[in-house]
Amino acid sequence: MTATSDTPGTDEIQHGGTVGSAGEPPGAAEITRPVGTVAKPALLRRIGLDTRPLAVLPYRRMLIGQSAAFVGSMLTATAVAVQMYDITGSSFYVGLVGLAGLIPVVAFGLYGGAIADAVDRRKLYLSSSCVTWAVTLALFAQTLLGLRKPWVILALIFVQAGGFAVSSSTRGAIVPRLVEPVLVPAANALNYTMGNIGQVAGPLLAGALLGLHHGYLYAYGIDAVLFTAALWAGFELPPIPPSGTGTSLGLRSVVEGLAFIARSPMLWMSFLVDICAMVLAMPTALFPAIAEERFGGDVGPLYAAIAVGSVVAGLLGGWIGRVRRQGRALILAVMAWGVAVALAGVGQQLWVVFALLAVAGAADLVSAVLRQTILQTFAPDEMRGRMQGVFVTVVAGGPRLGDARAGGMASLTSPTISWVGGGLACLVVVAGIGVTVRSFWRYETAGGPET
Template identity: 60%
Template sequence: MPPTPPATAPPPMKARLADRMRGVALDTRPLQHPVFRRLLIGQSAAYVGTMVTDVTIPVQVYGLSRSSLFVGLTGVAGLVPLVVFGLYGGAVADRFDRRTLYLASACLTWAVTLALLFQAVADVRSVPLVLGLVAVQAGAFAVSSAARGAIIPRVVPTPLVPAANTLYFTAGNIGQVVGPLIAGVLISLPNGYSWAYGADAALFSLLLCSALRLPSVKPTGEGAGATGGLRSVLDGLRFIAVAPVLWMSFAVDIAAMTLAMPTALFPQAAQTRFGGGVGLLYSAIAIGSVTAGLFSGWTGRVRRQGRALAVAVVAWATAVALAGTVHRLGAAAALLAAAGAADLVSAVYRQTILQTYAPDALRGRLQGVFTVVVAGGPRLGDLRAGAMASTTGLGLAWTGSSLLCVVVVITAALLVRPFWHYDVAAAHPPSPRP
């Protein structure tokens, strides 16, 4: 009779605790892939520099014009290029080497930053020049975002795409916290605008270095290399139209940004309700997103990603609505941080659904639509919030509209059953039209 094998000893408590933490903490496995690691390092530096410039431009425009109207025009100036080049840039990304397109658009963005630096050094003092540079930069950003989003699923395995997106969004949110702090210090220096734009140019050069070391990433599959232009853009839009999972993922984000984006109300709330603290209000959402990213290891194990996206958007809108009802700055900031945590989760699933559901031959075009929605939605939300606050008051513009978002998203998600029941492990997306 053979001897009974010894019983396997249970793992020690320390090992079990480490395993549990790996299932909760930020999943860093995509960093094992060198191409993704270089992309993330370069983009992380660029995120910080971009936020420095995003703070500096409105401050400089206001200093030159003494008009909030011109400050508002800085957002409008970039909207049309964002839409046009987001859609067309995505079509180009499905026709040519995405690495080449990413590098070219990044070089254009860097050139615009250098132009902003030179106009500050030369003390040109021209608001139209700054607005023109903002428009060019928005177009370049739209193209580079479409190309980069189409690259990520090609450089990491599909199961790690949620973790890769989480790393990207977490890095971006860190930039949203750190960048404005750096901008505040640099702008206060003599010739502060020059220092700020110079810092962005230096940080963005790290992205250029990472882009130069990318391998060739040519589109594959049916339709790859097809003729671009308007027809190519329409093919991508038709693909979305017949895919409820995709158009609902865009629809819930549009609802979240247009109905429950409170940032345009922060200056009024800080002055009339909290007696200050506008900086804390602006940073609270990003702080919550960073915190959620650090404990996001569970996101890659969720299969019902459509349902998870809807729940995250409802959580975002609910937290925003509650933040609009309190009269203590700390409570409002805590609720906005909770909203930021939900926003991080929704962003990860929205991006992951797009990247894994779409065939590679259409990823650039669909990523272009994603860029338009994600970057354009908050601009529309600011317009909605400002217009409502001026006519209906702060409470309805903040809390009332956010609660409407909750109702809209829950109703739509339950009615669009393919989205509500979407299972990433069993998904079979429709084939793209030639």
């Protein structure tokens, strides 16, 4: 599952202290406990965030770059939703922002993953990242020109979603090539934790900026500047050529990836559970309307709340990598998400809604780390790009469908009914999966050593 010793770029990866061969990776002992570190107390080792992957230089650079870029991307995501609501006054149009990204996420997520299995992943990551950066600059330009055209924003989000799908599929396939298998869960936990810190900082910063004159310009401009950190990290990666042989760029390779998932019940059931969570219970399209209705337009805390809970869960998530009954853990985590979302929908005080959304975010972090780890370690390296393509399609496409569902239901009923009803529907459906698909509920992984 790792780069072979004669693969171009392997020397650069080894010098970063990472995986270099299919066997025991060079420097494994150093990665497990880098020189100069002090052993953590037993309790911290069990529940604290595992930082061992930070000893791997290429991974550390990617984490730093993506962390900065994610703050900016959340600035833009918040600004786009608020700007669309400002232009149209409709939650339905805010939901369309998510729907506009669905088709490119599906198409480019699946096909981008296939490309990642056939070309140098560093080059593909850089080129696709440049697309998303260009769209941010275009969002800045359309605001500067005062266009105020919903279709322009929707078209730009369409293009941005395609670049995001390819870069995310590629990045997910890169991580197992940079760190040894035993550190993949810790690397994923670090990725999600830093990403969720960005989800906290980005919306809170957006809440402050969007209240200013030219606030949208500030948001898009800062995003463009921060994204250069991700580009820097990509340039600093060693070459990461495909490790498989004969992988094509055609539709057949996509079909092969989907067939691989179809033969693996744990994979497709984990995707199904996540789809239920995102499509049925994702409330973000309703945040502008609820903030205006109940909280005087203070939308920043709502966008940040889920990420706050995820950050806390990540910092205390050292135990996630040792979970053996992963099917059961996924079911319970997603059920907790649905309950917390439903309760948050009836809250009338901002701090109550914030706290409940934070609980939902903690449950989502547990689910996300388990699903990503299973996918990255279960599949061979020559299949990982396609697996990550499907993962991105589900993870990014699900919330977009959820936005469309929430916005459409709110336009027919009310934002509160849409919010609460979605959370309850998620709870019922996922509980039903747990009851009826007993093999998934009883699934156990072999697990790894205690850390």
